[in-house]
Amino acid sequence: MIRMCRSIGATAVLALLIDATTAASSVAVTCSSTLSASYAAPSVADGYVARLVATGLNKPRGILFDNDDQLLIVESGVGISALTINDDADEAGCLSASVKKRVLTDSTLNHGIQLSLDGKTLYASSASTAYSWAYDSKDQTNTSEPTTLVENMSGTDHTTRTLLLPKHAPGLLVVCRGSTSNIDTQALDIDTGHSQIKAYNITNATGPYDYTRDGLLLGWGLRNEVGIAEEPITGGIYGVENSVDEMTRQGKDIHQNNPGEELNFLGYLNGTESSNQGRNFGYPSCFSAWNVTDIPDFSGKVGEQFAIGNLNSTVNDTTCSEANRQAPRLVFQAHMAPLDILFNPAGTAAWVSFHGSWNRDEPVGYKVSVISFANGEPVEPSDSQTAAIDILANEDNSKCPDHCFRPVCLAFDSKGRLFMSSDATGEIYAILRADGMPTSGVGSNATGTIPASNGTGTTTSPSASTSSSVAGGVHVTKDIAGMSALAFLFAAVAFVV
Template structure:
């Protein structure tokens, strides 16, 4: 038999795959050199990039919780399971009557023949590694594609009703109620259904408001929030790659926040250059829109800080050509110095690779005074950092509409002593009483965090 001219390449890929398997078990790559306090706040320390052939892989394998175990709240707080036994709950939304909607969702399947990052031998190995990483991290399960309603009628922190509200969606994520219409951000479109207070199931099939960039879906999650009068909706769309390696044509309309007219569905770009924006919230003192953003990977455990930032209309935040304002990413070609020159630096660094997803501002009625003014952030946790970061919910205090101090741990214990993931926090919201709700997609639960002693 004649040897195939492609056999050496295949062997190289197999060899790299074997190496990657070992790395997934043992962890790999360079270790962070900066302490957490140097990588958070308005002026984080930025080190030189450190790109390696195989990215740093340090994922926490998903193991879930036992039937009675729970994460650990900060002093003065207590945690209960509003609901357990959910199917990959990613997002939570509180309705005016106190009912809680939970998006049970995961990444949609890739279109046939598509690739997340090129077709060369190194790209194939990287894609193989990422597939294993996501599976070990609990992200490999099929999407339930539904929204479930939770009702805690007696206010004891435990939902007596757990009812499928709407099914057959497309990897749903964010939700927003405007009048009698519930808007849902699917992976491929913003849709809506009618809603009347007290409904436990949707009374009609979803109607498309506007299509959203989809396709390969390197970042598939889409969030939505309404402005004060409900006339405009703001929708997040993450990038289709780490740094544009699929070509910028695949990034059309992505790495951005869109403004959508709630009545007509017409939309325009509101802000861009945001690699993977997720949580959206209005800061209550200034009524300014804020978001949390997952920054780029594969240039070291200390780069690049994920962040919390106000969102300025028409602003550009750098991705993929630069980060933290004007710091050029030399991996991206061709360079665009004219865009780098206008890139805005974010307001507040949350640390490298913490993967912030959920965002909600606190309310004095539900929390002790030290947590009465600021932002709660669900940090899903790193895969590209050693040591691990994230895997917790933090609180960033605010004064005068701006962050005013370092992050404070609110809910921890999602990692076991041997660094396996009992859970991973995602979406956060306030319930009707002002208590904090946390969607836990690995733990398959929604947690409720409240004062340890009622008022």
């Protein structure tokens, strides 16, 4: 065998060297200027790399790229800022953020952000109101006073008002409103507007809509559907829900592993009919099972709904059956706190950010995962516990939440690279494919782009840490770890000669 290896000619070795160098140049293994986080470097799934692009932001929540590829960021309690993301001409795969510019100042803005298809109207939300402004992406400025679109959403506890402009239903604005407490009994009444998702016709609006009174109902009984997105091929609307804390049933504390967080299908806004649309999804009476063995007197399976509290003739699992409440399409481990869902353009994958737990002895979440989609829905069945495959995660969740990143929102740039905000650490990450191909290209019809699950949804491996530089008041990154193809080939050549 050694003789066969030694027989490789210089020409063949050179060819391999050139191929390996080309592959390595797609996404450089190391970058000359890097940022360092205050916590251990993240773990990244095989085939992916992570770049810490910016630090020093004020609770970055909603993010998106405008039509000139400027990253717009809701800095909660401050307003909206723009970052310029640069490619390093001399180091392939290396990124930096050069200029931070304030687009508008409004301390009430806290999460939601959208941009019209032509890039000329910017939308954002406070706890009580959804607004729009005229926007110029050439110099990242708003060019008008705010227009109030939807109001009367004030409340406590869950105060984000996520926005969505569905491309399959232009002229509509979708607005999510969560509950006002862990168990919000007002959500039992459809007329309160609590824990609901509605759509509003903003093309022909004659004045502000009242959230409680107006709008087209997509669903109610949705405790805190922070993340919402449109599946790009069919136009189906999906949301990810943060479920209840401190759960008990029949006097037993089952909150460690129940109820499951949810992926809900809410129907369509493009005229396609769906029995899901406008249904009651359960809250605050019914919740979805994750660990069925922990739930007393429950005979259902993962993803099916059950009642909480002390069961009796009026409070029982029959109330929560599919005939009476809409079950989720998928469930996730309890308390992972999904905050965003983002589809790739082909509809083959949905990316989900998990902000992380506070109500569990062993922290969970604190990661970004991907779910395979096909024909407008997840590939995995509704009782799957492995549908979400981890791509970016904290190395040690026992250090969380104080010493780790906390994913919030996701956005693709024009090159198909995925960006993630972390509010607790004031950071922006980029998630790239190691082969230099777009992150947006992964999915069920692209073999090998989503790692195989190990049975728990986890497939991560450690990446490298980072060091720091500053640009325009915002710290900038270029990082990642692992052995380059070039270094690997040199090791191989050393072996054979």
